[in-house]
Amino acid sequence: MAEDSEHSLIRIARAEGEPEPAEPLDLGQRVRELRTEKGLTLEQAAKEAGLARSTLSKIENDLMSPTYDALKKLATGLGVSVPQLFTPTRNARAGGRMAVTRTGEGAAHATATYEHELMAGALARKRMMPYRTRVRARDVAEFDGWVRHEGEEFMYVLTGVVRLYTEFYAAVEMRRGDSAYYDATMGHNVVSVSDDDATVLWVTALE
Numbered sequence: 055m056a057e058d059s060e061h062s063l064i065r066i067a068r069a070e071g072e073p074e075p076a077e078p079l080d081l082g083q084r085v086r087e088l089r090t091e092k093g094l095t096l097e098q099a100a101k102e103a104g105l106a107r108s109t110l111s112k113i114e115n116d117l118m119s120p121t122y123d124a125l126k127k128l129a130t131g132l133g134v135s136v137p138q139l140f141t142p143t144r145n146a147r148a149g150g151r152m153a154v155t156r157t158g159e160g161a162a163h164a165t166a167t168y169e170h171e172l173m174a175g176a177l178a179r180k181r182m183m184p185y186r187t188r189v190r191a192r193d194v195a196e197f198d199g200w201v202r203h204e205g206e207e208f209m210y211v212l213t214g215v216v217r218l219y220t221e222f223y224a225a226v227e228m229r230r231g232d233s234a235y236y237d238a239t240m241g242h243n244v245v246s247v248s249d250d251d252a253t254v255l256w257v258t259a260l261e
Contacts, residue, residue, distance in 0.1 A: 082116040084139060088132045089114075103131025122165040123198060135204035137183040137258045140172060153177045160186065167191035167243075183258045186212070189246040194219055200241025205259040207238040214252025219243045 089099045100110040104127050112118040113128070120128065122136075129136045140161075153174040160171035169188040174180065191197065200221060209218070210233045218226045218234055221241035228234065236242065238258060246252040 080116070081120075081139065082114045084141075085110075085128065085132070086114045088134060088139075092132065099131060101131075103127045105131070119163065122163075122168075126203075129203075135260070137203065137205065137260050140175070140183060141180050141260060151177060167196050167245075181260055183260060185256050185258075187254050187256055189214070189216055189244055189252045189254060191243070191245045192247075193245060194243050196245075197243045201243055202241045203238050203258075205238050206235065207242075207259070208235045208257045209233060209244070210255040212253040212255055214246055214248035214250055216244050216252045216254060217247050219245070 089096070092099075094102065096110060096114075097107055100107040103110065105124060109118070109120075109124070110128075113120050113124075125136050125139060129139055132139075153176045155173040155175070158171070160173045161175050163170045163172065167190055169190060171186045173184045173186065202221075211228050211230050213230055215227060215229050218228055219242065220226075220236060226234070227247065244254065
């Protein structure tokens with residue numbers, strides 16, 4: 055889904071015709087909400103996730119940015135997918151809405167292999183999570199096993215050349231404009247095979 059394929063004008067309004075106010079994403083608050091919804095104390099949640107109590111406390115209080123490995127453990131411990139950690143809950147039923155994310159303004163989450171920029175972070179109760187990623191990895195050996203999570207995923211190559219490795223298929227080399235749609239519960243890793251880091255757009259279905 056390239057940006058140049060989007061409609062030049064998108065008019066989305068709520069049923070009553072008033073714009074929906076945006077809500078900033080707060081990972082710490084979201085984690086705390088999920089923990090309390092499940093009736094877990096800080097100690098219990100940390101144990102379920104296999105994290106130190108101090109680490110979970112820092113995450114909830116926005117004192118540290120968790121690694122992707124920590125996010126996976128946290129999601130498993132709370133019984134949700136990693137993308138759902140970045141989707142705030144809302145009591146009100148969502149109406150028509152939209153969000154614009156300028157280049158470089160998305161929430162940044164870097165790992166040893168990827169640099170993610172989450173988009174549309176102001177929208178709650180999303181059914182999909184879009185994010186732009188700079189692929190730094192050059193070899194699958196740089197990953198700690200397969201990346202896998204709930205839902206389905208769409209990947210579109212923006213710049214450079216990547217190689218998509220999946221658990222059940224042969225590796226596929228992809229260039230700018232190529233795309234792939236796959237079951238995200240299947241193990242998958244992406245590496246850059248171009249001189250510079252490649253960039254891709256990922257859209258992950260949350261349900």
